[in-house]
Amino acid sequence: xxxxxFKDIEKKWQKRxxxxxxxxxxxxxxxxxxxxxYVLDMFPYPSGAGLHVGHPEGYTATDIYCxxxxxxxxxxxxxxxxxxxxxxxxxxxxxxxxxxxxxTYANIDRFRTQIKSxxxxxxxxxxxITCDPEYYKWTQWIFLQLFKKGLxxxxxxxxxxxxxxxxxxxxxxxxxxxxxxxGTKVVRKRIRQWVLKITxxxxxxxxxxxxxxxxEPIKLMQRNWIGRSEGASVFFKIEGYDEALEIYTTxxxxxxxxxxxxxxxxxxxVPHITTPEHRAAVEAYIEEAAAKSDLERTDLAKDxxxxxxxxYAINPVNGARIPIWISDYVLISYGTGAIMAVPAHDARDWDxxxxxxxxxxxxxxxxxxxxxFDREPEACNEAEGIAVNSGQFDGLPTAQCIARISxxxxxxxIGKKTVNYKLRDWLFSRQRYWGEPIPVVxxxxxGxxxxxxxxxxxALPEVKSxxxxxxxESPLAAISEWVNTTCPRCGGPAKRETNTMPQWAGSCWYYLxxxxxxxxxxxxxxSKIDYWMPVDLYVGGAEHAVxxxxxxxxxxxxxxxxxxxxxxxxxxxxxxxxMILGEDNQKMSKSRGNVINPDDIVENYxxxxxxxxEMFMGPLEVSKPWSTAGLVGVSRxxxxxxxxxxxxxxxxxxxxxxxxxxxxxxxxxxxxTATLNFNTAISQMMIYSNELSKLETIPRAAWEPFVLLLAPxxxxxGEELWEKLGHEGSVSKAPWPAYREELTCDDExxxxxxxxxxxxxxxxxxxxxxxxxxxEMAKRAEKxxxxxxxKEIVKAIAVQDKLVSFVVx
RNA sequence: GCGAGAGUGGUGGAACGGCAGACACGCCAGACUUAGGAUCUGGUGCCUUUCGGCGUAAGGGUUCAAGUCCCUUCUCUCGCACCA
Numbered sequence: 040x041x042x043x044x045f046k047d048i049e050k051k052w053q054k055r056x057x058x059x060x061x062x063x064x065x066x067x068x069x070x071x072x073x074x075x076x077y078v079l080d081m082f083p084y085p086s087g088a089g090l091h092v093g094h095p096e097g098y099t100a101t102d103i104y105c106x107x108x109x110x111x112x113x114x115x116x117x118x119x120x121x122x123x124x125x126x127x128x129x130x131x132x133x134x135x136x137x138x139x140x141x142x143t144y145a146n147i148d149r150f151r152t153q154i155k156s157x158x159x160x161x162x163x164x165x166x167x168i169t170c171d172p173e174y175y176k177w178t179q180w181i182f183l184q185l186f187k188k189g190l191x192x193x194x195x196x197x198x199x200x201x202x203x204x205x206x207x208x209x210x211x212x213x214x215x216x217x218x219x220x221x222g223t224k225v226v227r228k229r230i231r232q233w234v235l236k237i238t239x240x241x242x243x244x245x246x247x248x249x250x251x252x253x254x255e256p257i258k259l260m261q262r263n264w265i266g267r268s269e270g271a272s273v274f275f276k277i278e279g280y281d282e283a284l285e286i287y288t289t290x291x292x293x294x295x296x297x298x299x300x301x302x303x304x305x306x307x308x309v310p311h312i313t314t315p316e317h318r319a320a321v322e323a324y325i326e327e328a329a330a331k332s333d334l335e336r337t338d339l340a341k342d343x344x345x346x347x348x349x350x351y352a353i354n355p356v357n358g359a360r361i362p363i364w365i366s367d368y369v370l371i372s373y374g375t376g377a378i379m380a381v382p383a384h385d386a387r388d389w390d391x392x393x394x395x396x397x398x399x400x401x402x403x404x405x406x407x408x409x410x411x412f413d414r415e416p417e418a419c420n421e422a423e424g425i426a427v428n429s430g431q432f433d434g435l436p437t438a439q440c441i442a443r444i445s446x447x448x449x450x451x452x453i454g455k456k457t458v459n460y461k462l463r464d465w466l467f468s469r470q471r472y473w474g475e476p477i478p479v480v481x482x483x484x485x486g487x488x489x490x491x492x493x494x495x496x497x498a499l500p501e502v503k504s505x506x507x508x509x510x511x512e513s514p515l516a517a518i519s520e521w522v523n524t525t526c527p528r529c530g531g532p533a534k535r536e537t538n539t540m541p542q543w544a545g546s547c548w549y550y551l552x553x554x555x556x557x558x559x560x561x562x563x564x565x566s567k568i569d570y571w572m573p574v575d576l577y578v579g580g581a582e583h584a585v586x587x588x589x590x591x592x593x594x595x596x597x598x599x600x601x602x603x604x605x606x607x608x609x610x611x612x613x614x615x616x617x618m619i620l621g622e623d624n625q626k627m628s629k630s631r632g633n634v635i636n637p638d639d640i641v642e643n644y645x646x647x648x649x650x651x652x653e654m655f656m657g658p659l660e661v662s663k664p665w666s667t668a669g670l671v672g673v674s675r676x677x678x679x680x681x682x683x684x685x686x687x688x689x690x691x692x693x694x695x696x697x698x699x700x701x702x703x704x705x706x707x708x709x710x711x712t713a714t715l716n717f718n719t720a721i722s723q724m725m726i727y728s729n730e731l732s733k734l735e736t737i738p739r740a741a742w743e744p745f746v747l748l749l750a751p752x753x754x755x756x757g758e759e760l761w762e763k764l765g766h767e768g769s770v771s772k773a774p775w776p777a778y779r780e781e782l783t784c785d786d787e788x789x790x791x792x793x794x795x796x797x798x799x800x801x802x803x804x805x806x807x808x809x810x811x812x813x814x815e816m817a818k819r820a821e822k823x824x825x826x827x828x829x830k831e832i833v834k835a836i837a838v839q840d841k842l843v844s845f846v847v848x
Numbered sequence: 849g850c851g852a853g854a855g856u857g858g859u860g861g862a863a864c865g866g867c868a869g870a871c872a873c874g875c876c877a878g879a880c881u882u883a884g885g886a887u888c889u890g891g892u893g894c895c896u897u898u899c900g901g902c903g904u905a906a907g908g909g910u911u912c913a914a915g916u917c918c919c920u921u922c923u924c925u926c927g928c929a930c931c932a
Contacts, residue, residue, distance in 0.1 A: 373931045672872050722871035
């Protein structure tokens with residue numbers, strides 16, 4: 040028996056698909072809107088390490104789905120490209136002097152070859168590369184629109200700085216106080232930065248999550264990241280100081296329990312209100328806090344620190360004179376950077392009050408708690424309850440009390456309802472070389488002036504050294520002939536912006552460029568956007584939950600507001616594929632030596648085996664370990680299919696059992712493919728092929744539909760078998776097989792008989808036998824009379840086609 | 849600490865509230881070849897000689913019936929982390 044010649048087959052069909060442009064997507068108006076699908080993969084960053092086995096997992100899933108859709112009469116857009124700006128190429132350039140573009144394009148060529156070797160049905164004519172000037176021209180163009188709308192601004196502020204990458208980072212790029220990319224502890228640094236006003240979209244980014252078919256955990260992460268909270272701001276008068284101190288609280292009902300105030304050390308009031316005798320201590324504390332990184336501040340969370348300023352505020356509800364402290368447990372970046380402290384009902388305030396022996400007054404009672412409430416409570420209680428010690432508000436439940444006190448404050452002009460978000464504006468500039476130049480100039484006379492749109496792209500110039508300066512300037516700052524330019528507005532001397540955009544910029548809108556990748560006049564023609572958008576299915580890793588997936592939603596909404604796109608959300612459905620771990624159940628990494636190279640798998644087992652194995656491993660969404668033994672099992676499955684195809688094909692009617700199994704198989708593979716449950720679809724195909732392999736001759740009617748089912752999963756083998764069956768043209772354009780419902784169920788059903796919940800017997804009955812009849816039959820079933828003898832049947836339950844359950848006493 | 853998800857054979861994993869372990873790997877036995885990561889057949893959760901009993905992280909509950917629904921606990925993974 041000839042072995043399955045996967046190498047020849049795969050090469051042959053890949054060439055044919057390329058020559059015949061089999062998977063080219065065309066905006067054909069004959070397909071109504073509901074028969075069009077845009078299926079998107081998260082495009083890869085072409086690292087020097089080459090493709091990882093994790094990439095083909097998502098790509099295979101979408102590819103199977105796309106092939107399935109095409110066979111079902113859909114016009115499918117399925118593109119691929121490269122996210123090509125980024126630090127690794129730049130770091131390599133620093134070490135070797137090789138231009139990042141050289142490395143990047145070499146890596147792209149390798150990635151493209153590797154991806155093509157797996158036989159994915161991409162329309163390669165739409166490929167985009169984010170570092171291509173014709174691409175980033177439009178990234179820059181979008182930046183200019185943001186700038187013109189006031190959504191991009193310059194600010195000098197303390198930011199997250201990675202001392203190793205020598206660049207600023209967005210909040211989203213900091214994980215547990217460390218640089219998400221290199222793991223170095225981030226420090227705070229105050230420098231001039233470009234910032235995007237994503238906070239202006241906070242409410243919409245939050246609300247519109249409700250319309251998305253995304254995994255709940257991802258939506259929840261975005262909700263938490265946006266961090267909306269409702270509360271009130273309250274103004275407190277300060278003794279001997281004109282300006283009132285504004286604080287934010289989510290629990291205005293606890294106002295009577297505010298026994299002290301806390302300001303962030305950076306709060307602008309601090310120098311003004313601090314009394315002379317406390318000045319030295321306050322200044323020392325501020326200095327200490329400034330030297331700490333955010334991580335160090337949170338590491339010390341358990342042990343609260345702080346100093347008294349000597350100043351007092353007046354509690355507006357009861358006129359109480361309460362001390363003002365500073366402490367780094369209050370963050371300058373959230374709310375107003377100042378709080379009223381209610382130690383009885385806030386754990387942090389409780390800790391602080393205990394440590395510094397500040398008074399604690401209970402103002403919320405637990406339901407049923409009777410008091411007395413005139414002494415210090417034993418423990419902090421953050422739960423809702425009934426107001427006590429709160430003057431005219433006593434007796435109100437928390438929710439009502441919040442409403443009443445808020446009204447009371449508003450009437451007197453000393454407070455108002457407020458909404459706060461944890462989301463911060465997006466720090467958008469990087470002090471690095473390999474990114475999109477920000478297309479503005481700084482003119483002494485005109486200030487910040489955007490470049491005219493016609494002048495784009497503003498190309499990234501050649502530099503002698505890629506090494507970041509570390510001073511807060513990018514390597515571009517060293518090229519004086521590039522930096523020094525003229526102002527497009529006044530013609531006077533001006534300096535170019537030397538910061539570049541972050542890696543996320545290019546990926547914020549790439550799905551739109553696929554629609555019209557060569558368009559020199561627009562980021563994409565509106566008719567093409569209307570034809571394909573929004574993306575119906577987006578598959579990729581969960582690591583971008585609050586990075587790419589949040590940023591691109593933001594940009595898309597801006598483009599929507601500008602009237603440039605047809606929907607206010609880009610990705611209707613999102614699926615996160617799980618991680619593929621090493622055979623040792625650990626994350627694959629060079630240092631662990633557990634990395635599997637897809638090239639080796641394709642070389643030794645073939646692309647189809649790789650694809651089918653990765654889909655057979657388990658559900659798409661979960662993490663699972665690689666197993667070469669498992670791969671061999673799938674390889675055997677394909678070998679068996681090839682062996683069947685070598686047997687004589689006969690034009691004979693099907694045996695009833697085979698016909699039933701065929702229709703069951705079509706049904707299961709159809710449903711499971713449509714719902715992305717590929718592992719169970721494959722197992723059904725295995726069951727079917729195991730049956731067929733028992734036959735000496737293969738009836739065409741049993742074989743042809745199976746080849747069609749297999750084709751999206753193992754496309755090279757599918758094409759070859761289709762051709763062997765005498766068909767011309769690609770199997771990818773053949774219609775998906777249909778099943779007859781009546782042939783998917785058995786005529787005879789095995790009925791289980793339970794007595795007191797335990798299975799005691801089984802019998803077969805014709806499908807659809809009535810419940811009464813089943814119970815009669817069950818009483819006579821093997822061994823059942825013995826189980827029932829001498830007992831009283833209390834209850835008999837029958838489930839049609841399934842079981843009979845007796846309850847006896 | 850808070851939030852989310854997950855715990856099923858030796859392994860990856862199946863299972864509309866209805867026979868737990870489909871399919872695959874591995875292992876055992878046999879056949880055929882006589883080794884080129886073979887192929888085919890049969891077996892394979894645990895205990896028990898049989899009848900049968902026990903089994904889905906642990907404990908409890910609802911139900912004729914629970915891996916599946918509810919409560920409590922434990923473990924692991926991920927996310928956030930003094931957000932007032």
